[in-house]
Amino acid sequence: MNTIVVYKTKYGATKTYAEWIANELGCEALDAKNVKIDDILKYDTIIYGGGLYAEIINGLHMLTKNMDKLKDKKIAVFTTGLTPPSCRDYYDKMVIEKNFKEGLPENVRVFNYLGKMVVSELSLVHRTALKTLKKIMQGKENPTEMERLLVELCDADGDFCDRCVIVDLIEYVRG
Ligand SMILES: Cc1cc2nc3c(=O)[nH]c(=O)nc-3n(C[C@H](O)[C@H](O)[C@H](O)COP(=O)(O)O)c2cc1C
Structure with a gap:
């Protein structure tokens, strides 16, 4: 499996999940600040993680503005935040609609995890x-x-x- 995890974090929660996921899948987790879109095009499966800030997924535009180049990839986006998983309706409306203005592409699944706020x-x-x-x-x-x-x-x-x-x-x- 040709998979990469890319994450953007401010306080470390998303990095924690990115490393758990990479560890589970036996792949690398890269900080988005060191990654350009061309670096990840060689992977078949791309996992992107970002913290939620005012319902915006930190750094996700790296993917959303390049969806045409990514249409053949399997993509998992995960967010970390304080929105409880039980509030999925709110999450779908406020987070997914805001971050995927053109609608959620068929090759993308979005997962919501609790993060941290110290x-x-x-x-x-x-x-x-x-x-x-x-x-x-x-x-x-x-x-x-x-x-x-x-x-x-x-x-x-x-x-x-x-x-x-x-x-x-x-x-x-x-x-
Ligand atoms: C200014 C601010 C705004 C936030 N907005 C949201 C939000 O809209 N939805 C949410 O679920 N969590 C929100 N959070 C919580 C963060 O998403 C949470 O702390 C997350 O785990 C941070 O991820 P990071 O440490 O990887 O950057 C907010 C936190 C801060 C400090």
Whole structure:
């Protein structure tokens, strides 16, 4: 199997998953900052991981702007974030629709994993962004269930990475 894992990370959660996946599949995991699209075209299966920031998958444009070159590849995208796996409807609507504006291509599957947010490690910009988001959500008169959940997620503090959850991605890649 000719497979590569590429990841982009700010606080290490996505790198952790990328290394678990690469270890499971016996392939390499490369930091996206050292990778150009031409470097990965020689692989048949490409796994891309990025953290979620305001519902944007960190660095995914590397793939989305090159979909024409990647149409014959098997692609797995995984995200790490605080969106619980049980919120898949929200995830499909807000994350997949936002990141795949042309629609999700048939050769791409997207997996959502819990990441980490250790408040003491966050940059000032990120801490401020989370405070602002929380204020906006709290200011809503009739918040949706998801908006209420987002207020709670702004207060998350911990490492929720879990190696067991990668089985679905591994099965998809091997299948
Ligand atoms: C400013 C900021 C915005 C975030 N936005 C989201 C989000 O929209 N959805 C989500 O599920 N998690 C969100 N998170 C949580 C991160 O995605 C999570 O910490 C992730 O594991 C980070 O991955 P990384 O360490 O590989 O960069 C956000 C975190 C920060 C600091």
